[in-house]
Structures are given as structure tokens and as C-alpha cells.
Amino acid sequence: DAKTTQPPSMDCAEGRAANLPCNHSTISGNEYVYWYRQIHSQGPQYIIHGLKNNETNEMASLIITEDRKSSTLILPHATLRDTAVYYCIVRGYSGGGADGLTFGKGTHLIIQP
């Protein structure tokens, strides 16, 4: 699976959009971009994933650049409860069976009141 690079920490004001970047310059054609977050002392929570098109769900939007070498997770109206470590993960297709997620260090997003 391709490696990802994320800033170690970011701040965002409550009510504003939080934009979390991720670089994955070695991503290959069949690899998906996944985002998870982990609130302190809880299990990771799935947010969103995509292959090449932009995706949106009730939690967030995922913008993937045309060359797929980077992506941005957007939380449109951040709240204090969005303070967490956000993980960008590139996950390949292993051709059968199941594989596991490989977590990097992630971005610690702190929402300021």
C-alpha cells in the first residue's frame, strides 16, 4: 500500500470548515483513499473513502486531485466534538481475502471554541 504524509497537527475555529490535507504521491491506480478518525480513548471511526471522484456524505467531503497524488478531507462546520486524530490511509486491493488497514501517524485536529 502507498504511504501517506499528513501534518502532525492543525487548529480550526469552531463553526469553520476544517480542511485536512494528505499526500499520497505513490498511489497506484487501484488504491482507494480512506479517512478515519479517532477521538481520545475510543476506537477509530470510518469517515469516508474514494477512488478518484470527489465524495460527500453526512460527515464530510473528500476531494481527490486529478492526478490522485493528494486529497483533502473537509469537515464543513467543525464542532468541538470533531477534535480527534484523523488518519488518511491508502488501501490497495489484494485480489482476494481481506487485508488490514495500515495507520500512519495522522493529524491531530484541535477545534478551538
Next chain:
Amino acid sequence: DTEVTQTPKHLVMGMTNKKSLKCEQHMGHRAMYWYKQKAKKPPELMFVYSYEKLSINESVPSRFSPECPNSSLLNLHLHALQPEDSALYLCASSQRVNTEAFFGQGTRLTVV
């Protein structure tokens, strides 16, 4: 029901004890996972089960023994652990490859 349930939530065990961690899901998922997370570190994959068969063992010491008795249950048997094995143990499940994984809240294990 999108829940993965792990029991117990907290466990303290001595180095000579034998204990088991349990994980359960009723989403019909056929892949289940164990992760280990040390403080201030990301989760690390330990084991992957696919269709009740062990498909990935990330070179985990034999004092950790996974078991998948059926498609809804995943156990992690612990024996002769060391204090450095103290960590948050997370279970997850997913429907198949390239689908999202759902995590439990973890078992906080302390080895004394």
C-alpha cells in the same frame, strides 16, 4: 446495527495469567481484525480473519492466540504476557476487501 462489541472494556492481568478478549459483530461481515495500540501511537495490525480463516498474522508473538469460532465472533487468547504488552486492543470488522471497517471501543489491557 453497525456495532462491534468488545469485552471486557478493561482488564488487569498478571504475567502468569491466561485471559481472553472477546469481539462480536452482527453485521454479517466476513472479515475481522485485531489491532494493538500503544499510548500516543497509531493502531498496529495484528491478525486478519477472512471467512473464519486466519489470513494475516503480522509476526505476532505466540503468547497472543487468535480464534474465530464463527462468523460473528473473534477471540484473542492471552497467556504469559509481559508488561510491555499493556495497550488498547481493538477489534474491527468489514464486509469484504475495500469496504469500510467498523471498530469496537477496545479493551484496555494492563499487564502487571
